[in-house]
Amino acid sequence: MAMTIHVDIVSADKPVMSGQATFVVAPTTMGEVGITPGHTQLLASLKPGEVRITDEQGKTSHYFVSGGVIEVQPLQITILADSALREEDAAAVELATEEARLKALETKGAIPASAEVDYFRLQNELIEGAERLRWIREIRGTRPHISQ
Amino acid sequence: MAGAKEIRTQIKSIQNTRKITKAMEMVAASKMRKAQENMEATRPYLDKIRGVIANLSNAHPEYRHPFMVERPVKRVGLILVTTDRGLCGGLNVNLFRQAINAMKGWADKNIEIDVCAVGTKGVAFVKRGALNPVAEITGLGDRPKFVKVQGAVRIMLDAYDAGNLDEIWVARNEFVNSMAQKPDIERILPLMPVDLTELQHRWDYLYEPESKDVLDLLLKRYVAASVHQATIENVACEMAARRIAMKNASDNAGDLIRSLKLKYNKARQAAITQEIAEIVSGAAAVG
Numbered sequence: 001m002a003m004t005i006h007v008d009i010v011s012a013d014k015p016v017m018s019g020q021a022t023f024v025v026a027p028t029t030m031g032e033v034g035i036t037p038g039h040t041q042l043l044a045s046l047k048p049g050e051v052r053i054t055d056e057q058g059k060t061s062h063y064f065v066s067g068g069v070i071e072v073q074p075l076q077i078t079i080l081a082d083s084a085l086r087e088e089d090a091a092a093v094e095l096a097t098e099e100a101r102l103k104a105l106e107t108k109g110a111i112p113a114s115a116e117v118d119y120f121r122l123q124n125e126l127i128e129g130a131e132r133l134r135w136i137r138e139i140r141g142t143r144p145h146i147s148q
Numbered sequence: 149m150a151g152a153k154e155i156r157t158q159i160k161s162i163q164n165t166r167k168i169t170k171a172m173e174m175v176a177a178s179k180m181r182k183a184q185e186n187m188e189a190t191r192p193y194l195d196k197i198r199g200v201i202a203n204l205s206n207a208h209p210e211y212r213h214p215f216m217v218e219r220p221v222k223r224v225g226l227i228l229v230t231t232d233r234g235l236c237g238g239l240n241v242n243l244f245r246q247a248i249n250a251m252k253g254w255a256d257k258n259i260e261i262d263v264c265a266v267g268t269k270g271v272a273f274v275k276r277g278a279l280n281p282v283a284e285i286t287g288l289g290d291r292p293k294f295v296k297v298q299g300a301v302r303i304m305l306d307a308y309d310a311g312n313l314d315e316i317w318v319a320r321n322e323f324v325n326s327m328a329q330k331p332d333i334e335r336i337l338p339l340m341p342v343d344l345t346e347l348q349h350r351w352d353y354l355y356e357p358e359s360k361d362v363l364d365l366l367l368k369r370y371v372a373a374s375v376h377q378a379t380i381e382n383v384a385c386e387m388a389a390r391r392i393a394m395k396n397a398s399d400n401a402g403d404l405i406r407s408l409k410l411k412y413n414k415a416r417q418a419a420i421t422q423e424i425a426e427i428v429s430g431a432a433a434v435g
Binding site for chain 1: 189190192193196197199200203204207294351352353354355356357359361362363365366369373376
């Protein structure tokens with residue numbers, strides 16, 4: 001049997017995923033990292049992007065995280081996401097509302113914000129929204145979703 | 149003896165009150181269930197982040213984050229998590245009592261206190277007690293949003309970072325079960341001191357990008373998540389306490405109605421007896 005590592009993904013409002021994996025890819029702010037069992041301890045911040053988890057059967061599942069922290073222990077990975085989406089969530093969200101949300105953010109960004117901090121935050125939200133939309137599109141386009 | 153009519157109106161009004169308390173009881177019960185589910189859903193995040201921090205304190209970080217360093221206490225921040233509405237028994241009062249005790253302890257040591265009140269009841273308490281309010285959050289609703297809590301927490305964290313606050317405490321209600329809530333006051337910053345035993349295996353994380361940035365991100369998330377969890381738990385406590393309070397109120401109303409009914413029947417019978425006596429004596433006088 002292949003060596004496995006335990007993976008937990010939790011978002012601020014719910015546990016998203018928990019299980020064994022043979023290989024995990026996560027989007028850290030410094031770039032994507034690939035983690036196999038026995039990895040050295042690592043603590044890294046995440047940027048909006050896709051987490052890919054390959055399980056014992058060699059099946060890969062995809063998750064979207066909007067940022068947060070990843071902690072790696074040799075046999076344990078914990079992904080503390082600010083918010084996270086599963087593949088089946090991607091099927092459930094309305095593309096139109098996502099697009100509208102992004103549009104609203106863009107127009108807000110066009111008006112010069114009074115405080116610098118606000119602008120910074122808006123920019124982050126915009127990046128997150130765009131990444132989220134791109135991810136949802138990708139999941140829907142390339143892989144027929146099982147649920148529904 | 150009071151007139152039968154007055155008693156009847158009194159019974160009517162108590163019956164109406166009972167209807168309301170009964171309805172509130174049922175609403176609170178269903179809201180409590182939802183709040184409990186919500187509490188269960190958000191708890192794993194806090195548990196995991198706690199686990200990471202526990203690992204972190206076992207490691208030997210090259211960089212000591214200010215959140216993990218104890219310093220002499222001159223000023224503390226207290227985050228007081230209360231409800232927005234009343235009619236929930238002694239929930240808030242018990243918490244205030246606990247908070248006052250803690251504050252007395254600080255005052256004796258000449259420690260100044262900044263208070264951040266969550267919930268209108270807490271805001272009113274701070275005003276009454278002429279305390280030093282730095283922030284307040286009200287109108288969180290039944291599902292407190294993470295972002296809303298974060299704002300107020302940031303004020304406290306910035307003050308802590310700047311060295312204006314040396315400790316941060318949270319006063320909140322702990323949800324033991326649907327019948328019991330426990331007021332509790334707990335220190336969230338600085339984090340529990342690390343006991344450095346020499347024999348421990350020395351290891352440290354790889355940090356990406358920088359240990360400072362990652363720790364900052366992680367610890368700030370941790371504090372915000374703790375406070376968020378406290379507010380969510382408080383909602384569950386509020387609903388549980390209200391359910392009990394309203395159940396007691398309904399029961400009391402029932403008792404009251406029963407004794408008033410007895411009184412009413414007595415008054416009614418007394419009136420009839422009197423009438424008969426009057427008629428009989430009237431007839432006797434005529435005849």
